[in-house]
Amino acid sequence: MKHEMQARYPAPSEVVIRMMTDRDFHTRRLEALGMTRYRVLDHAFDGREFRIRIERHVPVQMPGLKGGAETVVVNEECWNVSTRSGSVTVEAKGMPVQMSCTTRMSDDGDGCVLSFDWDISASIPLVGKTLEKFIVTDMGNRAEDETRAGVSLLDGYR
Numbered sequence: 551m552k553h554e555m556q557a558r559y560p561a562p563s564e565v566v567i568r569m570m571t572d573r574d575f576h577t578r579r580l581e582a583l584g585m586t587r588y589r590v591l592d593h594a595f596d597g598r599e600f601r602i603r604i605e606r607h608v609p610v611q612m613p614g615l616k617g618g619a620e621t622v623v624v625n626e627e628c629w630n631v632s633t634r635s636g637s638v639t640v641e642a643k644g645m646p647v648q649m650s651c652t653t654r655m656s657d658d659g660d661g662c663v664l665s666f667d668w669d670i671s672a673s674i675p676l677v678g679k680t681l682e683k684f685i686v687t688d689m690g691n692r693a694e695d696e697t698r699a700g701v702s703l704l705d706g707y708r
Contacts, residue, residue, distance in 0.1 A: 551682040553668040555689065557697040561704050563655045563662040567634050569700070569707040570655075571600035576627070580606065582699035591624065600629045600636075608642075621645060629653070638666070646673045647685065 559566045569575050573593050580588050588606035595601070603626040609619070622643040629636035634656075640649040651668040670685055672678035 551670045551679070551686065553670060553686045553689070555666040555668065555693055557664040557666075557693065557700070558658070558661055559664065559697070559701060559704065560661045561708065562660070563634050563657050565704065565707050566655055566662050566664070567629065567631055569704060570627075570629050571595055571631060572707070573602060575700075575703060575707075576602050576604060578703055579696065579699045580604070582702060583695055598631050600631070602627050627653075647671065647681065648673075649685070 573590065573595070577588070577590065585606055585608075588604055590602065591605050592603040593601065603624065605622060605624045607620050608623045624641045624643070626639045627636065628638075633654075635652065635654040638651050638653060642649075648671045649668065651666045653664060653666050655662050655664045668686075668689070670682050672681040672685070674681060
């Protein structure tokens with residue numbers, strides 16, 4: 551399933567790319583979201599190419615599941631500073647789902663827009679499409695909180 555999302559930041563892309571290519575931003579954003587069970591698996595930045603791979607425990611709220619279900623998610627985010635584009639891959643351990651997207655940022659007035667073009671695929675016969683739709687809805691619900699957390703950290707990069 552293809553799905554497009556956007557996030558608006560009240561700063562030019564030169565500020566937002568500085569933030570997105572800072573290892574500490576990624577961990578501070580997780581903490582701002584109340585996530586304390588995570589670890590950085592890998593990180594590299596040579597001034598041009600940035601990559602971070604983080605494992606985190608994410609609560610799962612699926613229809614029919616009660617209580618505190620969670621899954622372990624490994625998220626890899628990459629950015630190219632000059633093109634202000636990149637990619638995200640997400641691996642939810644134990645779930646037959648593949649998720650990846652291309653990312654790009656563009657200036658828009660006094661701010662910038664981050665665009666995410668997702669490709670989500672669940673390999674479960676009969677219910678795969680239902681799971682994909684659930685994931686898209688869940689991503690939309692979480693995206694607002696993630697953007698808000700990112701915006702709250704912007705001042706340190708201006």
